[in-house]
Amino acid sequence: xxxxxxxxxxxxxxxxxxxxxxxxxxxxxxxxxxxxxxxxxxxxxxxxxxxxxxxxxxxxxxxxxxxxxxxxxxxxxxxxxxxxxxxxxxxxxxxxxxxxxxxxxxxxxxxxxxxxxxxxxxxxxxxxxxxxxxxxxxxxxxxxxxxxxxxxxxxxxxxxxxxxxxxxxxxxxxxxxxxxxxxxxxxxxxxxxxxxxxxxxxxxxxxxxxxxxxxxxxxxxxxxxxxxxxxxxxxxxxxxxxxxxxxxxxxxxxxxxxxxxxxxxxxxxxxxxxxxxxxxxxxxxxxxxxxxxxxxxxxxxxxxxxxxxxxxxxxxxxxxxxx
Ligand SMILES: [Zn+2]
Numbered sequence: 001x002x003x004x005x006x007x008x009x010x011x012x013x014x015x016x017x018x019x020x021x022x023x024x025x026x027x028x029x030x031x032x033x034x035x036x037x038x039x040x041x042x043x044x045x046x047x048x049x050x051x052x053x054x055x056x057x058x059x060x061x062x063x064x065x066x067x068x069x070x071x072x073x074x075x076x077x078x079x080x081x082x083x084x085x086x087x088x089x090x091x092x093x094x095x096x097x098x099x100x101x102x103x104x105x106x107x108x109x110x111x112x113x114x115x116x117x118x119x120x121x122x123x124x125x126x127x128x129x130x131x132x133x134x135x136x137x138x139x140x141x142x143x144x145x146x147x148x149x150x151x152x153x154x155x156x157x158x159x160x161x162x163x164x165x166x167x168x169x170x171x172x173x174x175x176x177x178x179x180x181x182x183x184x185x186x187x188x189x190x191x192x193x194x195x196x197x198x199x200x201x202x203x204x205x206x207x208x209x210x211x212x213x214x215x216x217x218x219x220x221x222x223x224x225x226x227x228x229x230x231x232x233x234x235x236x237x238x239x240x241x242x243x244x245x246x247x248x249x250x251x252x253x254x255x256x257x258x259x260x261x262x263x264x265x266x267x268x269x270x271x272x273x274x275x276x277x278x279x280x281x282x283x284x285x286x287x288x289x290x291x292x293x294x295x296x297x298x299x300x301x302x303x304x305x306x307x308x309x310x311x312x313x314x315x316x317x318x319x320x321x322x323x
Contacts, residue, residue, distance in 0.1 A: 006023060006065050008311060011071045011301055011307055012036055012047065016036055018301040019051065022309070034050050038090035069112045069113075071303045072115070081100060099314075117144055119304075121140065121141070124142045126305055139248070142254045145237065150168055153244075174189050180192055194240050203215040241274060253294070255267065271290040
């Protein structure tokens with residue numbers, strides 16, 4: 001009997017590291033959550049511990065793992081397996097050879113490294129395909145509504161990074177040339193209206209809880225200012241969805257990032273905005289934008305699942321080089 005093809009995925013964030021063990025059929029066999037250790041030594045040590053922990057939890061050994069994938073925030077060179085400028089992880093401009101260092105700690109298993117947004121997109125595509133009950137490669141964008149705004153894009157089941165790694169950087173498409181200055185040097189970028197930070201600007205938190213939670217609570221309670229602010233925000237997210245569909249015609253736009261923790265109430269207002277904007281356009285109506293936007297499936301960590309899918313590819317790559 002062939003031994004099962006297991007892979008481990010890690011999603012290393014600034015405060016926590018999520019780990020999953022993915023089985024032969026792509027099912028999640030175990031998952032865990034640890035505090036992230038910072039700095040070059042901490043990141044490698046913490047990643048090795050997270051892999052060993054989730055493997056032990058599933059009652060298997062490292063020998064059964066054929067590949068490991070790691071999602072990290074920062075500038076990733078996926079081909080080289082390196083990361084730099086991951087400020088949240090205490091990594092500066094010097095490239096950390098995460099792939100080689102982690103592989104050495106794990107008995108030589110192949111390690112793939114990918115940007116955190118990209119692993120989330122790969123994970124969302126994997127889960128959407130599993131939910132649909134078939135493995136037809138999907139077209140999907142994972143729209144991260146966080147501190148910033150960007151999308152990870154999967155086309156025909158393959159991650160699309162772009163020729164300069166800038167695919168999906170729609171947060172810096174200017175939507176109002178007379179708008180406020182953006183950190184990127186332009187004015188009126190979409191990120192200033194549709195990111196999580198934009199919610200905080202629209203509706204500053206009064207109690208210290210996340211601004212999106214307070215805004216949506218106030219709107220649900222009928223506060224007229226909150227209703228206006230919520231509709232303004234929903235239109236901005238709808239603009240991001242429209243931009244993605246009209247550029248790459250993805251079947252699914254998955255809402256992710258911190259704001260997406262609002263869940264169904266967020267999805268409802270974004271769909272409403274898309275319906276409103278399609279009202280005068282038969283062209284837009286024919287594209288069914290409201291039907292394409294959705295939340296991430298299930299309650300598993302999409303980023304860690306995507307990293308585990310990347311980990312499988314790391315094996316294939318290593319074999320390609322060997323063969
Ligand atoms: Zn910008």
